[in-house]
Amino acid sequence: MLLQNKNFFQIFSIPEAYDLDPVLLAENYRELQAQVHPDRFANASEAEKLQAVKSTSVLNDAYETLRSPQGRAAHLLQLRDVDVSKVSQSDLSPALLFEQIQLREELEDIPRDEKSLNKLDHMRKQIEEKVRDCQKLFVKNSNTGQLLRAKSNYYEMQYLFKLLSDMDAIEEDLLGY
Amino acid sequence: MALLQISEPGGITTQTERKRAVGIDLGTTNSLVAARCGDSVETLPDSQGRHLLPSVVRYLPEGQPALTGYQALDGLLTDPLNTIVSVKRLLGKNGDEISDNSSFLTGRFVVDQTNDALVITTVAGDKQPLEVSADILRVLSERAESYLSGPLDGVVITVPAYFNDAQRQQTRDAARLAGLKVLRLLNEPTSAAVAYGLDSGDQGNVVVFDLGGGTFDVSILSLQKGVFQVLATGGDTNLGGDDFDDKLAQWILEQSGANSELDPGERNALLHLARQMKHDLSEKDPIDVSYADWSGSLDNEQYARITANLIDRTIKVCRRVLRDAKLSIAQINNIVLVGGATRMPVIRNQVQKLFQREPLVSIDPDKVVAIGAGIQADVLIGNKTADSFLLLDVNPLSLGIETMGELVEKIIPRNTTIPVARTQEFTTYKDGQTVMLIHVLQGERELVSDCRSLARFEVRGIPPMVAGAAKIRVTFQIDADGLLSVDAKELSTGTSTRIQVKPSYGLGSNEIENMLKESQENAQSDMKARALKESLIEAEQLLEALESAIAVDGDLLTDDEALKLSEAGAALKKALQTENSREIHRLTEKLNGASEGFAAKRMDVQIVDALRGESIDTMSQDGK
Numbered sequence: 003m004l005l006q007n008k009n010f011f012q013i014f015s016i017p018e019a020y021d022l023d024p025v026l027l028a029e030n031y032r033e034l035q036a037q038v039h040p041d042r043f044a045n046a047s048e049a050e051k052l053q054a055v056k057s058t059s060v061l062n063d064a065y066e067t068l069r070s071p072q073g074r075a076a077h078l079l080q081l082r083d084v085d086v087s088k089v090s091q092s093d094l095s096p097a098l099l100f101e102q103i104q105l106r107e108e109l110e111d112i113p114r115d116e117k118s119l120n121k122l123d124h125m126r127k128q129i130e131e132k133v134r135d136c137q138k139l140f141v142k143n144s145n146t147g148q149l150l151r152a153k154s155n156y157y158e159m160q161y162l163f164k165l166l167s168d169m170d171a172i173e174e175d176l177l178g179y
Numbered sequence: 180m181a182l183l184q185i186s187e188p189g190g191i192t193t194q195t196e197r198k199r200a201v202g203i204d205l206g207t208t209n210s211l212v213a214a215r216c217g218d219s220v221e222t223l224p225d226s227q228g229r230h231l232l233p234s235v236v237r238y239l240p241e242g243q244p245a246l247t248g249y250q251a252l253d254g255l256l257t258d259p260l261n262t263i264v265s266v267k268r269l270l271g272k273n274g275d276e277i278s279d280n281s282s283f284l285t286g287r288f289v290v291d292q293t294n295d296a297l298v299i300t301t302v303a304g305d306k307q308p309l310e311v312s313a314d315i316l317r318v319l320s321e322r323a324e325s326y327l328s329g330p331l332d333g334v335v336i337t338v339p340a341y342f343n344d345a346q347r348q349q350t351r352d353a354a355r356l357a358g359l360k361v362l363r364l365l366n367e368p369t370s371a372a373v374a375y376g377l378d379s380g381d382q383g384n385v386v387v388f389d390l391g392g393g394t395f396d397v398s399i400l401s402l403q404k405g406v407f408q409v410l411a412t413g414g415d416t417n418l419g420g421d422d423f424d425d426k427l428a429q430w431i432l433e434q435s436g437a438n439s440e441l442d443p444g445e446r447n448a449l450l451h452l453a454r455q456m457k458h459d460l461s462e463k464d465p466i467d468v469s470y471a472d473w474s475g476s477l478d479n480e481q482y483a484r485i486t487a488n489l490i491d492r493t494i495k496v497c498r499r500v501l502r503d504a505k506l507s508i509a510q511i512n513n514i515v516l517v518g519g520a521t522r523m524p525v526i527r528n529q530v531q532k533l534f535q536r537e538p539l540v541s542i543d544p545d546k547v548v549a550i551g552a553g554i555q556a557d558v559l560i561g562n563k564t565a566d567s568f569l570l571l572d573v574n575p576l577s578l579g580i581e582t583m584g585e586l587v588e589k590i591i592p593r594n595t596t597i598p599v600a601r602t603q604e605f606t607t608y609k610d611g612q613t614v615m616l617i618h619v620l621q622g623e624r625e626l627v628s629d630c631r632s633l634a635r636f637e638v639r640g641i642p643p644m645v646a647g648a649a650k651i652r653v654t655f656q657i658d659a660d661g662l663l664s665v666d667a668k669e670l671s672t673g674t675s676t677r678i679q680v681k682p683s684y685g686l687g688s689n690e691i692e693n694m695l696k697e698s699q700e701n702a703q704s705d706m707k708a709r710a711l712k713e714s715l716i717e718a719e720q721l722l723e724a725l726e727s728a729i730a731v732d733g734d735l736l737t738d739d740e741a742l743k744l745s746e747a748g749a750a751l752k753k754a755l756q757t758e759n760s761r762e763i764h765r766l767t768e769k770l771n772g773a774s775e776g777f778a779a780k781r782m783d784v785q786i787v788d789a790l791r792g793e794s795i796d797t798m799s800q801d802g803k
Contacts, residue, residue: 032406036569037785040598040659044362044559045333047721047771050778055658057782059600066595174502178495 010064010077020078020141022068031065071133072163075140075156084149086156093154102161105129109169114176122173126166133162198332200362200560201323202370202552205312205336205350207267207419208392209519210234211546212319213553214327215562220553222546223326231545232322234392236314237262238303245303247318255451259443261301265421266315268393269297269308270353271345312353320359330712333362335556337548339394340366341414341575343621344633344663351660360713362559364660366572367391368398369409370551371517373570374542376402383512384410384504388530388538389548390493390520393419397496399504399511408571411503411594413496418489420457420520426486427453435473461522483525490529497533503594514538519545571596574657576631581618585627590655593623600656604670611643615651619665638667714760718751718767725774728781735780747773 011018014030036042038057043050067073076086108125112118140155201214201223209231213222222230229249237246237254238261246254254262273296289298289305298305320331336359338350347364354361368387376385382403389396396414400407428449432439441449452470456477459466465478483490501508514530516538521527530538542550558567573594579587580603590601605615615638622630641649650670657663725748729736736744751766 032404032569034786035406035571038782039569039571041363041559041569045561045720047774047778048768049771049775053775053778053782055598055656056600058598058659059656062596062599063601174499177498 009081010068011081013061013064014068018078018081020074020137020144022074024069027065027068031061034061071137072156072159075137075152075159078144079149079153079156082144082149084153086153089157093150093157095154098154098158098161102158102165105165109165109172112172114172116176119173119176122169122176126169129162129166129169133159133166136162197562198560199323199327199329200333200335200556200562201320201327201331202335202365202549202554202556203316203319203337204367204370204549204552205267205315205338205353206234206391206548207265207394207421208234209545210315210319211549212323213546213549214323215553215557220550220557222549222553223322225322232315232319234266234315235262235264236266236311238301238306240302242303245314247314255447256444259447261303263299263301263306263311265393266308266311268417269299270312270349271343271347272297272308309349309353309356312350313356316354316357316359320357331359332716333360333556333560335363335365335552335559336361337365337367337370337552338661339389339391339414339416340368340396340398340409340412340572341394341416342661343416343576343631344661345631346416347661351662361660362556364662365552365555365570366396366398366409366412366575366661367548368396368412368515368517369400369407369570369572370549370555371515371547372398372400372402372407372551373554373568374547374551375513375515375539376400376407376568384506384510385513385515386497386500386511386534387515387517388493388497388521389414389517390526391419391518392520393417393421395419395493395496397493397500399500399506405568406571407568408596409573409594410506411500412573412575413500413503414575415492415496418492420454420518422489423457423486423520423523424450424453426489427456427482430485431468431470434475435470437471437473457523461524464524479524483528486525490525493526494529494533497530508534511536515547516540517544517547572659572661573597574599574661576621577623578633578655578657578663579620579622579630581620581627586625587620587622587627587630591657597657597661598659600654602652602654605651605653606647607641607644607649608646610646612646612649613641613643614639615641617653617665617667619655619663633663634665636665638669641669642672644671711758711760711763714763714767715755718755718763721767721770721774722748722751725770728777732777732781732784735784736777740776743773744770744777 009018013034014027016022016027016030035058038054038061040051040054040058043054046054067077079086112121112125136155136158140152140159143149143152143155197215199214201212202220204211204213211222211230211232213220224230225232225248232248233252235248235251235255237251237258239245245251251262255264289300296307298307299311300306316336320334324330334354336350336354338347342350350364351361368389371387371389372385383401385400385402387396387398387400389398394414394416395418396412398412399410401410402408431437431449431453449470456466456468460477460479460482465476468475468477501511511534514534514536516527516530521530521538521540521544527538555570574591574597575593577589577593578591579589582588590603591599605617607615616635617638618627618635619633620627620630621633624630638651638653641651648671652668652670654666654668655663656666725744729741729744733741747766747770751763751770754763754766757763
């Protein structure tokens with residue numbers, strides 16, 4: 003089964019690279035959905051329905067993975083036989099850990115009231131800048147075969163995205179959603 | 180038929196007869212059925228020209244058939260204990276959850292202690308909520324069958340986007356009980372977007388604000404080139420027009436100083452008055468009110484204050500969904516209003532204020548959901564081949580499992596495009612442990628007690644090993660209807676278990692079978708003829724589809740596969756003469772199974788072709 007292919011870039015017939023064209027990805031995704039979605043098989047046999055559900059699930063997973071900056075990085079590393087699920091001490095430099103602890107403390111120090119929304123916003127911009135830097139390094143390192151460094155960039159990205167999502171949660175709390 | 184669709188994506192030209200497919204909006208207060216009538220899809224009226232069917236069933240003693248719809252309405256005042264309203268609020272709920280809704284409910288409830296399912300005691304015996312829903316579905320399907328002059332080939336039933344797994348499952352079961360083939364459960368806001376979107380051919384982002392009788396949904400969809408993709412959805416399954424009536428009823432009692440100890444008939448009369456006032460306020464402002472020996476007046480401004488809390492809840496959900504969709508108000512191109520309750524000026528004003536845009540209301544908000552479902556049913560059954568469209572929906576609630584300390588670990592977050600499958604590996608925590616209990620939950624909260632329990636199951640037969648050595652891989656699959664199934668595999672031995680998810684709610688599949696049997700016995704001969712006809716249609720479709728598929732792609736088959744297919748096909752053809760529906764069905768399933776590998780191969784070829792046509796061109800345009 004083609005869609006069971008583990009290389010998500012191949013599924014969408016796009017170049018295997020971190021920087022991708024999101025419009026092309028979305029177009030190819032819709033094109034494939036139109037072929038395999040269970041709605042195309044609503045009146046079909048159970049076997050085909052099941053097949054369609056499975057194919058579409060893989061397709062959705064592939065799309066989500068490639069669309070996500072973190073997911074895409076992890077996938078590229080996996081394709082180069084780097085297992086990101088196991089973190090070893092050497093992947094994380096003391097400098098990186100120290101910076102993350104500082105950022106965490108900075109977030110903790112922001113008072114939890116509505117006046118802090120600006121502060122949160124300011125901090126978010128700062129983190130987003132860091133994410134962009136980190137992504138550039140990831141591209142450079144993965145392209146030049148420095149996979150251990152790329153792996154470390156990936157973990158840094160992961161820390162930063164986790165921080166951003168925690169900031170979202172705090173903001174939602176403050177806004178009362 | 181899918182195999183046929185693959186071989187001729189441009190359209191089925193040899194079609195001799197249109198198939199009968201309808202869309203059903205199974206609402207809290209009213210239900211509708213819609214079907215294609217010539218060029219457009221319209222809701223179907225009853226013999227007296229009424230399109231809405233009140234979702235009310237009155238049960239009668241001594242084997243008399245139940246009354247449904249308008250015929251049952253009188254019973255609300257004269258026979259409230261046997262007249263069931265708003266049953267949609269009860270679907271998939273257990274005893275605890277019902278107390279939230281108690282003020283809307285008539286009838287006597289008993290919670291079955293063995294499975295925590297809810298039962299309504301009536302003169303015609305105990306009724307499960309889904310049986311009441313099935314009674315409503317039967318009336319609608321009879322209406323459609325007489326209109327379309329023949330049995331239905333399939334239906335699309337709409338559900339609130341925010342319905343959880345239990346509520347969806349029960350809706351599906353109710354349809355099964357009513358003898359209907361469900362092509363798809365369709366989310367109501369998505370359905371409304373289809374009704375609007377297809378006419379306009381618009382591109383862009385649409386917010387659907389759906390305030391029904393008992394449920395509230397907001398969805399944001401992106402429309403592009405015939406694909407409706409739901410970006411985010413949210414809502415409240417315990418908020419609807421009924422709650423506005425309830426607030427008004429309380430207000431009337433306070434203002435009039437009347438006795439608030441009401442019997443069920445008096446209570447229904449008061450709610451009826453409140454509903455009438457709500458309707459009048461949409462036409463007239465202010466209105467005169469009188470109750471018992473009190474009279475006064477009410478305007479929309481006052482009404483907005485009385486219901487401020489409810490209105491705030493709807494606005495909050497809108498903001499939440501915008502956030503989940505990662506869109507700002509400026510990026511919204513259209514607002515669609517759905518549900519009778521959106522006729523209220525207090526709601527329209529708030530929605531307009533929030534989105535700074537006039538909402539679309541050109542399609543009757545009571546009918547728009549059914550119409551969208553009718554369009555979708557027509558496409559799914561394979562009638563409509565031109566400008567076919569695709570709906571990509573999401574799961575409304577996060578799915579997770581219980582971990583140590585009564586915490587929930589999310590496995591599939593909300594607003595993930597479905598169908599979706601995720602796997603998770605588990606291990607044992609004790610030496611020699613052979614059984615593992617997995618508890619599946621739905622909801623956004625962190626504590627198990629704050630989420631909805633969907634299923635508990637045991638993985639058995641784990642080989643005894645030291646703690647942490649065994650690996651059990653569990654796959655959670657949500658299908659296109661938003662329904663969950665689970666598979667578990669023990670990795671060291673490779674034994675796979677398809678887990679029968681024992682629902683923590685409602686009915687097991689045996690109980691459904693039994694209820695189905697009972698209802699079949701009531702109309703046995705009818706059902707028998709129908710079953711035979713269905714099995715014949717099913718078999719003929721499969722044979723036809725397979726033949727044309729082999730004609731196109733026969734070279735994909737190995738000799739062995741081709742032989743197996745032709746043997747299974749011959750056996751089925753022979754059985755067609757026997758009029759034995761069970762045997763025909765069995766052999767159809769067998770042929771289906773035999774064609775599984777062929778279907779997969781053909782889908783691969785199809786995908787490769789699709790990409791060759793489109794994406795390579797696009798890439799070269801980019802100059803790469």
